Amino acid sequence: MQCDVFLVGTGQTRFGELFDRSTRDVMEEAIGNAIENSGLTSLDIDMVVVANMLAEQTNNQAHLGSLASQMLPHHPPALRVEAACGSGAVALHTATALLESKRAETVLVVGVEKMTDASTEDVSTALMGAADSELDQPSGLTFPGIFGLIAQRYMHEYGLTREQLSLVSALHHRNGMRNPFAQFRIEVTPEAVSQSSPVADPLRLLDCSPISDGAAACILSTLHRSPLRLAASQIATDTLSIAQRATLTSFSASKEAMERALREAEIDRDEIKALETHDCFSIAALINLEDLGFAEPGEGIRLYEALYKGRATSLMINRSGGLKACGHPVAATGVKQLCDIGKQLISEKKQWGIAHNFGGACASCGIHLLENLDA
Ligand code: COA
16 A cells, blocks of 8 residues: 555445335435544545446436535535446545545545346346356356356366355355344255255355345545554456356456455465455355465365354454345445454454455456454
8 A cells, every 4th residue: 555544434224125215315324324433524525436336227327426426515526436246346446546646535435236126137137237248148148147157167176065055155144144234134044045946057046145225335534544444455357258267166356356465465364364255156255265365276165164063263254244145236245345344353353354346257356455453
């Protein structure tokens, strides 16, 4: 980092089916909560960065920078960032760059998505905009289909069983029960995951993150301090099409962003104790642990087995409930993950945590590494 950047405030709405709330409503709530949490006033915010993927398709609403800025009395400069489901992390990275370049001293980042007003068919089509329109979309694949192929290949290469995979969502649902902002606060057994409706073989309903509404906001500052220091902000990309990848069972953008984040923060991976990773589908959660270097290829399930069975491991993985239990209002997710890591580091008195957020089949990836200076 070129200078010290602090996470001074966080806020979010509950994620879920918020039929009675508009895009404007959920943004207003998340922004209000973040400002209140920061102890600053609206006037302290120099710039606004909005993360959003789908508002034109699902709500006929573009120009979200202006919409967010008008919620603050002095209408600060604002812009919108889009990187599919990774929009949140890329918006945080944009805010960091604005702070490092000294264009601004305090930046509000708000991620927002209102998806449930559209049908599942329309949302699935819109989400496929995150895949290659020439190489992936003509196949008729949806994102559950893409991750179904990835899961097939992973099972073939590493011998993962359907029963083992079910532990991933079961753990995320168990974690989500403690999160008041989560879409699903219900215990789900591994058997229930294995027996839920087939979606894209071998993935079942309870392997999939849901379609969700919600907003989350973070305030980053170089002027105002807090115990939470942003130690690294990195983004990386891969080919848009999965057809052009050397492997389906590992995402190079995650690896690259992680290596660069560790170098930027000048720490070892082992020092990181809290992870929020992008579990858009259960199989992704395993691949993420391996790509981020917390498990060998094919071994990610071991950590889930240990955590589900209550065996001690020093790592906290998707304590919030992850995308599976919290819900996945796509562009809000990356911002919400940083809110969660901040809360976890403070409440568990841990020093280092990462938020790992990606778009599409990890064609873009963002990693934010947070340090709790009080730990
Ligand atoms: N997990 C748990 N429960 C879910 C769920 C999920 N992912 N999706 C839906 N449900 C529940 C609903 O709450 C509803 O419960 P109810 O009957 O008690 O109200 C029930 O299942 C049926 O919901 P419905 O909306 O009809 O489901 P659907 O078949 O239209 O959609 C999926 C299910 C899996 C296809 C949809 O959630 C999906 O596409 N998810 C992936 C989204 C995605 O690709 N995101 C981008 C990632 S890269």
